[in-house]
Amino acid sequence: MTSEEMVLDQREVPVIAPGHTFASVTHKISAIVLERPLSVGWMLGFMFCGSLVLMLGVAIGYLVLRGTGIWGVNIPVGWGFAIINFVWWIGIGHAGTLISAILHLFRQQWRNSINRFAEAMTLFAVMCAGIFPLIHTGRPWLAYWMFPYPSSMGTWPQFRSPLIWDVFAVSTYGTISLVFWYTGLIPDFATLRDRAQNKYARMVYGLLALGWRGSAKHWKRYESAYLLLAGLSTPLVLSVHTVVSFDFAISIMPGWHTTIFPPYFVAGAIYSGFAMVLILAIPIRAIYNLRDMITERHLNNAAKVMLATGLIVAYGYFMEIFLAWYGPNLSDKLLVHTRFFGPYAGPYWALWICNIIIPQLLWFKKVRTSPVPLFLVSLVVLFGMWLERFVIVVISLHRDYMPSSWGMYYPTRWDWMTYIGTLGLFMSAIFLFVRILPMISIFEIRMLLPEAEVKRG
C-alpha cells in the first residue's frame, strides 16, 4: 500500500503530511515535552491564567464565607450563572470523548492526531463544570449529601431527582474519561521513559508507563480494552448531556418541560465541544509547528461536524417555537412571546445570530479550511452556546406561571469572577498539559505511517 493509498479520499488533504518516519514523529512530538525550552510566551500565558485561578479562589472563598446571596440569584430565578456555566462546560467536554470514542469506532483515522488533546480538554472542562454544582448549593460543605453513603442519620439521596442523576452521570463521565485518557497515554509514557535524558523525568514517566514494553500480547489486550472503552463511552457521552437536559425537562416550568431537550442538548454539546477543539487546535498547530500532523483535513472535518450539529440545534429552536404555536399550552405561548419581546429579548436574538446565522459560513470550504475565520466562527459558536444556556435558565424562570412573583436576574461581579475564573483554570490546565504530556498520541500517529503496514509477499 503506497502513501497515496494511505489517503482515504483522493480529494482530501492527507491526515499526515508525507515524509515522516517512526523516528521523526516520535522525536517531533516527544521533543515538545522533553527538549523544547520554556518560552516566554508560555510563561506569560500561564501566569495570566494562573492569576485568574487565584481570582476563582477568592470568589469561591467569599461565597463560602457569605453565602449564595453574593450572586444575582433570587426567587423566582433560583439558578443563574452557576448552572449556566455548568451546562456550558459539560457540553464542551463532549467533543473529546466523541472524537476518541465514536470516531474510533467509525475507524476515522484522522482523529488519531487530535484525540489526545481533545480528551485532555474534556477532562479539564469536566473539572471546571464539576466545580459549579458543588458551590452553587446554599451549604456547599454539605454537598456530599448528594452521594449515597451510609450516614449516621440514616438518610439517603432521593433518586427521583435529576440532580442525583447528574451526580452519577458527571462523576461516571469524569472517571471514564480519565481512565480512557490514561490508557491511551501508557504506550507514549513508555516512549518518553525511553527517550528522556533527565533522570527524574525518566523516573516519573517510567512510573506512569507501568513498565509498558510493547509486548504483542499486551497490545492485543490493550486494543480490545480500548475498543470496549470506546464502545462504553459512546452511549455514556450521549447520556451525560441527556441527563443534564433532564434537570430542565423533568421540571414543570414552561420552557423547561419539553421532550426535545435531550437530543438538542447533546447536539449543542458537540457543537460547542468542536468549537473548543478548533479554538485550541488552531493556535497549537501554529505555535508548535504541527501543521503536518493537524492538517487542514482536520480543521475541515471538525468544521463539518460543527455545521451538522449546529443545524440540529437550529432545528431544536424552531421546534420550540413551532410547538408553542401549534400546541394548546398557553404558558408555552407566553414564554415564546417573552423570549421574543421580553426584557431578555437581547440575549435571545444574540443567540440566534451566534448559533444559527453566523455558523452558516461553514458551508464554504474556504472558511472551513482557513484557520483564522474558522477560529473566529468557533469563538462565536462557543459564546452562542453559553447564551443558549442563559436563555434556557433565566428566561424560563424569570416569568413563570405566577405573575405576582415575576422578577429579573442580573449577575453580580461575583458571578463574573467565578465564570472567568474557571476559564483561567481550564487554560492553565491546557498550558501545563502541552508542556508535560505528548499532546498528540505518538503510537497512533506511527500507525498512520506507510511503513506501519505489514507487507505480505
Place this chain on the structure above:
Amino acid sequence: MMMDPETKKQREDVCPGKKLELATVQAELAKVQGPEYWRSLEELAGSSEFREMMHREFPKGASEWVDAVSRRGFLRLMGASMALAGMTACTRQPVEPIVPYAKQPEEIIPGRPLFFATAMTLGGCAQPLLVESHMGRPTKAEGNPEHPAGLAGSDIFAQASLLDMYDPDRAQHPALLGDTRSWKAFSDAIRGPLASQKAVGGEGLRLLTPPVSSPTLADQLRALLQMFPKAKWHQYSPLHRDAVLGGAQMAFGQPVETQYRLEGADVVLSLDADFLAPTFPGALRLTRDFVARRNPDAAMNRLYVVETAPSPTGAKADHRLPLRAAEVEKFARALASALGISAGASTLSGEEAKWLATVVQELQAHHGASVVICGEHQPAAVHALAHAINERLGNAGRTVIYTETVHASPVDQTNSLRELVADMRAGKVEMLFILGGNPVYDAPADLDFASALKDSKIPVTVYHGLYENETAQLCPWFTHDAHYLEAWSDGRACDGTISVVQPLIAPLYEGRSVHELLAMMMGQGGVTGYEIVRDYWQKQNKAGDFEAAWRRALHDGFMAGTAYAPQAVTVKAANFGAAAADDSGLELNFRRDPCVLDGSLANNGWLQELPKPMSKMTWDNPAWIGPGMAQRLGLKSEDVVELELNGKKVRNAVWVQAGHADNAVTVFLGYGRRRAGRAGSGAGFDVYPLRTSDAPWRASGVKLSKTGDTYKLASTQGYQTIDTEVGAKPVMRAGSLEEYKQHPEFAQEMVEAPTPGLTLYPNVNYGKDPNFNALGYAWGMAIDQNSCVGCNACMVACVSENNIAVVGKEQVVRGRHMHWIRVDAYYQGDRANPSAYFQPVPCMQCENAPCELVCPVGATTHSTEGLNDMVYNRCIGTRYCSNNCPYKVRRFNFLLFQDFETPQLKMMRNPDVSVRSRGVMEKCTYCVQRINQARIESEKDDREIRDGEIQTACQQACPAGAIIFGNVNDKNSKVAKLKAQARNYSMLADLNTRPRTTYLAEVRNPNPELAG
C-alpha cells in the same frame, strides 16, 4: 439603607432615565379583551423602557449587600445589650400576681405556652389581646375572641407590637443631655422645680400627651391638675381626629363617637373612608360584619366607594368612584341636597351625576338598612353632612349609633398644640413634660414646634418615651417608657369596653410607665403601676367583691358591660358651611402610612418589610399619582419629584398608582425619620414639612416638578402583565353575582383541569389507613377571596409565629423577601379606575408536589397527612424546589438573614419553630407545630382532633375569617364544606399538582344600572 453613592452612580450609568410611554400602554389596553389582570402600570409597556426600569431596579454589578438594614445589619445589637445575654434563658415574670388566661390555676409547665389577656392601646383605642407566653416570655399576640366587640382576629399592629417590645433600639435608661442617668437622679432633678411650681400653682407647668383613653391615666392627670391648678395639659397626635369630632360638634352640638353596624346594612357608601383598613377605629369589627354580608349565597350587600387614593376598601367596592378629596366634599353636598338636606349647591359632571343618582336611589330604597361612612380625612362639614344623611335615611340608631368618645376629655388637638407653642414662645413655660408622641418630628410645620422648643429656654423639659427620638434629642431630660407588654395600665376599646393592660414580662430595661412617672411627679414615689391601676379600680368599685371582679377582668381581658350605651342625638338644623369654590390646582393629600402610621412604628422591621396593601411597597413612602396625570407630566414610578407647598419643598419618589384620582397627589406620613433606629432612620421621605395645622389632610395648589433623579423602590409585586391570550384565569378567578347565580361553577370551568386518570402513577389515597395514614387526618385549607380585605394581618402573624427573618430593602429589591404567605393584589380593567382583587398565597401543599420530586436529598417530602414537609436540617440549598414550584411560595436564605446574636430576639422567637440559617430553603408548613401540639393533646385524652381545634397563625389573625384550615377527610369540617362549594377552585389546576389549599372565587355585586 440608603445605597452608597458609588452604587447609585453605577445604577444611573447602567440605566439613563427614560420616559415610560404610557401611550403605548393605552394602545395595548385598547387591544385587551376579556379579563386581563396585571400588577402595575409599567408592566404594560413590556418594552425597552420597561426593560430599563427593570435595569434600574437591579442594575448589573450593583453590590449585593450594601444595606445598613440588610440581614445581620438589621436588628443587630451593639455591646450594650449583651448585658442581657443571661436573660434569654431565665423567666421574667412580673412580681405582681398576673392572671393567666386559663381555667386551671396559673402554673408554668416547661415548654407549654400560657395565654394572658391584655390590651394594646394604639391611637388612643385599646385593642384587647391574648398574648402567648413561653416560660414567661411573650412570643405571640392574638385577638381576644371573647371580647364584646367580638375581636376575633387581630391586625398587623397588634402582631408587630411584639417586635417593638424586644426592639434592641429601645432606650434603656434615663438620660440627661444624652448621658446615662439613674431614675433617682431624675426624680431628684425634678423634685425642686416641681416644688417651686407647686408654690405658684403650676403656672409654668405644661404636659403634652397623645390622646388618652386610659381611665387611670385620665384620673391621674385630673389629680395632677388639682395639685397644680394653673398647669395645663395639652394633647396632640398627628393622626388626630379633629375633623371627626368637629363634625359631630357641628351636627349634634356635642362631640360624640360614631359606630357603624354593618351587619344590618344592605348598601354601604364610603365617602373616602377606608373602614376596612386596620387604621380605622373599630376596623376589626367592621371587617367582620362587612364580610358577613358578602356571602353570594345569602343576601349580599353592595359597597359604593368614593375615594381619592386607592384603598383596600376601594378594592372591595362593587362600584368605585375616584375623586379628588375636594370633589368628595362636593359629592357629599350633592348627595345631601338630593336627599333634601340644605347643603349648599354643588354640581356634578355627567358620569358622576349618574353615579350619584344611582346611589341616591339605592340608599332611599334601603331606608334604615344603609349606611354612609365618612373618612376622617374629610373636613368637619362633610362629617356633619354624613350624620344628617344617615339620620335622613333612618340609619341613625340602626346601622349608625352614637356614643360618648373613647378619649378622655377630647379637645381639638391642633388648637391644643397651637396654644402650647404660643405659651412656649411667650416664655410662660418653665417645666414641660412631653409624655410620648414625637412632636418635633410630626407637629404641623407652621407651628415649628422644634424651634419653639429650642428657642424658648424652658428650664426643665422632659421627654418620656420608648425611643430617644427626634423629640428626645431636643429635650435635656429623657426618661424611658415601658412597653405595654411590660407595664400595668388600662384602656377603652372603640366600643368603650374597658380592658386592663396586664404586663407579661417585667420591663427589660427598667423602663417606667407614664402612670409611674405621673405618680413620681405627684410625690408618690415608689408606688408601682400595678398599685396605681388597681387602686383606681378599687375606688371605682366600692360595692361588691372587688377581688373577684378584678380577677375576672384580668382573666377575661375586659370588664363586662362597660361598653358605651348608644346615645340618642339629633342633628340640629345646622349650617353645613358653603361648598368650597372649585379650584383646579393640584391637590395634595396626606395619609398615614398603612404600615408605620405617623412614624411611631418606623423602627419595626416587620412593618417596614410588610408590603403595603395596594402598591406592595416596602421600606418607602413614594407619592402616589394617577396614570392619567403621570402620562401628562411624563412621570413614571421611581422618578424623583419635588413637591412645593407655600414655600416648603420636599423631595419624594413617584409611584404611579392605578385608580388614583386625577390631578391629585397622595403622600404618606411616617417616613424620613432621623432618629428612629436601625430600621427606621433614613427610610423614605419626610413629608411633614408640607403639612400645616390648617390643612392637615388636604391642601391645594401644590407644585410638582420633576428633578430628573430616580430612586429605587422595593415593591414585592412583579411589574409584569400576563400576555393577554394567556390571561390570569389559571391563577385568579372572579365573577359577578349574576354570573354566579346563573352559573355557580364559573370559576372551575374557567380552566380545564386534567382528568384524574391522566397521570402515569395512581394518586396517593390519603384516607384513613392503619399502615399509611393511621389517624386519618388530611389537612387542607380554603381561602375565601370574597372575605379577604387585604389587611395583611396574616402575613405579620406568620412572621411572628414562624420566626421569619427581615431582610432589608436591598434584599427585597433582589426578590429575596421571606414571607411564607403573601397577599397578591391584581388589577383588572381600565387603569384610571380598575377593579382590584386580593389573593393570599401560602404554600399550596400540593399532593403531587413538584418541589419534592426534584430535591436530591429528600429535604422536602410528604407526610402521611398530606403536608409538604420541609426538613431544614437536611436541606443543602440547591433551590431546585423553588424553581419547580409553580406558585413560587418557597423562600431561600440567600445570606445569613436571621440574627443569632441579639439576646432580645432570642427571647422573642417561637421556641416551637426552628430558626433557619443561611443556605436553607423554607416555606409555609400549615403551622405544623400547632398541628402536632393539637395531636398530642387529642392523643392524651384519646379523641380525634376537633374541627377548628387547630388554627394556623394566618387563620387566627384574619379578622375576616377568610382563611379556613382543617381536616378535609372529615366531610363535616368547615373546610370540607367550603371546598364542596361551587366557587371552590384550585390555582393552576391544569398542572395537576392537586393543591390542598384551594380558593373560593370572588363574587362582586355590581348594580345593573351602573354595570357596563
Place this chain on the structure above:
Amino acid sequence: MSNVHGLMAEFESSTDLMRAAEQTHKSGYREIDAYSPFPIEGLSEAIGFHNDRVPLVVLAGGIIGAATGYGLQYWVSTMAYPMNVGGRPLHSWPAFIIVTFEMTVLFGGLAAVFGMLGLNGLPEPYHPVFNVARFERASEDRFFLCVFSSDPKFEVAGTRRFLEGLKPLSVSEVPE
C-alpha cells in the same frame, strides 16, 4: 544456562518482525514474545496468542454495575428510606433507569482498564528485557522478537543460530 532469560532479535520493520514471529512459532517455539512501538494486527496470533479475556471481564463488570445501581436505588427507596415524594410510588422504576445505566458504564469501563492491566501483569516496572540496551527503541522505531529460556526447545547456541537465520539487525542475550 540459568543466567540467561532469553535471546532477543531486533528487526527493521513490522514486516520482518511478523515474518520472523510466524517462522519462530512454526518451528515449534512457544515461550516467545514480540515487541513493537505500536499495535500490529495479527502479531499476537502469529506468536500463538489468540484469546484475551478482556471482554469477559468487562461484561462481568457491567452486569455487577447494573445490579448494584438498581439494587441500591430499590433498597434505598423502598426499604432503607421510604418516603412519599410528590405522591410518587416508592418504587418509581422509570426514575431509576438513569443511575442504573451510569453504574453499568462506570463498572464496565473500570473493569476494562484494570482487567487489561491485570491480565497484562502491569504495572511491572522491572522486566529482564529492559536489560537489553537496544530495547529502548522498542518504544520508538525498532521491532523485537524474544525467545525465552523457559521454552523447552530453548538452547542458547541453537536458538541463536535459528534467530540469526531470520536476518535480524542483531541478536542479543537477555540476561536474567
